[in-house]
Amino acid sequence: MIPPKGGFYSAGVMTIFVLDKPDKQSIMMMKIIFKKIQRIRHLWLCLLAMSFSSGVFCQNLDSLEQVLQTGKLTVGDQIKILDDLNWFYNSVDAGRSIHYGKLGLELAQKTGNKKMTGTFLKNIGVSYYMDGVNDTAMIYLEKAKPIAENLNDYRMLAAIYNTYANIYRVQSMYNEAIENYLNAAKTLEAHQDINGLTLIYSNIAGIYQIMANHRQALPYLKKAEQLAIKTKDNEGLGSVYIALSDVGLELGDPKDTSVQYAQKAMKLFGQTGNRLFENKALQTLAKVYYHHHEYNVAVPLARQAVDRAKDLGFARNTAEALTIMSNTLFYQGHYARSAEVAIEVLATDSTDINIIRNIYSNLVLANAYLGHPDLSYKYMDRYREFADRHTTESYQKSLSELQVRYETQKKELKIEALEKQHQLYIWLGIAGALLLLIALAFAYIRYRLAVSRRKLAEKETQRLEQEKQLVAVQATLDGETAERTRLARDLHDGLGSMLSAVKLNLPQVQGNALLESVDVSRFQKAMGMLDDSIQELRRVAHHMMPESLLRFGLKVSLSDFCAAIPLARFHYFGNEARLPEKMEIMIYRCIHELVNNVLKHAEATQINVQLVQEADRVSFTVQDNGKGFKPDSTTEGMGLQNIRSRVEAFQGKMEILSSAQGTEIHIELDLTKLS
Known part of the structure; x- marks a missing residue:
């Protein structure tokens, strides 16, 4: 038009x-x-x-x-x-x-x-x-x-x-x-x-269709459709319907939708007498049917489109119709006939890149199915030549605006030789740049691989070293626990029994003897000291391996421990499920050591001990209102180092927060890492 x-x-x-x-x-x-x-x-x-x-x-x-x-x-x-x-x-x-x-x-x-x-x-x-x-x-x-x-x-x-x-x-x-x-x-x-917007919107949609971005084309086609209807532009509306049929085909819309759009377009162009676009609508209709594998319907439509295109005398329109015919025959399995029609398309001297690609693809595949490898190679070579030529032409068209102006003004001087030489230098430069980029990319990749391997090796070495340290710490903790258990048992069962026996025998030694008041006082004092010794022995044995910990778990043992210290308050949250024995002992020892550190160094008036036990983690906190210290500048003592080693042995995390208002030490253990 x-x-x-x-x-x-x-x-x-x-x-x-x-x-x-x-x-x-x-x-x-x-x-x-x-x-x-x-x-x-x-x-x-x-x-x-x-x-x-x-x-x-x-x-x-x-x-x-x-x-x-x-x-x-x-x-x-x-x-x-x-x-x-x-x-x-x-x-x-x-x-x-x-x-x-x-x-x-x-x-x-x-x-x-x-x-x-x-x-x-x-x-x-x-x-x-x-x-x-x-x-x-x-x-x-x-x-x-x-x-x-x-x-x-x-x-x-x-x-x-x-x-x-x-x-x-x-x-x-x-x-x-x-x-x-x-x-x-x-x-x-x-x-x-709105008079010019119908065409503008259609043009925008056309670009998106070329770029195979059909979903972005659809809104502009809908706008163009509304404007064409409003302005009674039947030619524009028919063209929009062709595009909507094609877009619907690409987006997988129902067949009937694409068919209806193509038929509406044919009707509109038939009314306006535009035989060219009426034939384009007919081609679109044929394409819809062969896309949905209804070849018996598609073939007659495609043949009719070819005949009408030849009558009109438009080479481009004829090539489009023949291409649809070739595609339909190919998908129908008539490879020989598809190849014949494809050769007829090439005879039209079409310059449309999409048509040429389509046709050479049909020729290559059809001859492959027909068992003609020589012809397949032949058409594949022609396709490559065409693609290379198109790439060169596309590159020439994408030159800068300044260079285009220069070439336009110098047409009369016939500088074709200089232009070809310039193009050669450009391609050589591009090729050299690509080779350089490829070499740099390979070098960079090798460097990154070497760095990655070295880092992996370092990480593996660190992991093995950490595992060795953790095994050593765990062995030390296990030995310490076993030794504490043995000492607690020996003290309680051995020395404790002996002291109890002495206490029972001393009154019998006294018998009915009459003692001076001074001797009686000394005897009673000795009995009191013996009672204190027995009590202290039991306390030491209990703290070395508290029986309540082994029998009842952390909540009971820590409650007893904190109850014995006037400054301490114990808070427990979560379920009371028993933890692994080694973990319970480790938690108890850590809290015991932290509370003793507060009593020795913090000058605190209040100690809060909190234990939170969940299904997948356990955390405990010891907090005081003492004078605090600077964790970054103060060297950790033996007690804190032992606690940190024990926590790391169980893959836990330890965090220390301290100021002039007090100190808080928080330890968290992930139970999933220990399963």
């Missing part, structure tokens, strides 16, 4: 004429569609021509060109006609469009008409883009942009953004294309101008 005046060209499914330089078939179809639009615009042109001369009636464009050459028009009228001729020809004959645009630009600049100067600059840029000369198109567009901004002409500015985006799209610079399409959309949205 010919775009509305203002420079809005589609980049997606909205039209195929602006993707590359139009071929002869495209120009023929453009003329057919152009005639429909011309019926509307021709009336104004006729009226304008009649105002120039009473003998001029409704004429065609050639007549208007003749009127322009008579020299009987004012400068303003000449500018108006040149503007229309420039715009109408840009989709049919880029050379003539550029010619009339430059004539109009010269007149506009002479008269100081800023608006028309910007308009001609923009239109000439569009014409160069339609002719495939993108670098020159960018130069004219950049000259037009500041004029549009100074005039606050948002329509012209949106058209410039849109054409920028189209140029970036054909250069595969999709990020820049999206940015400029969004700028065009924002410009129109800011002025609530």
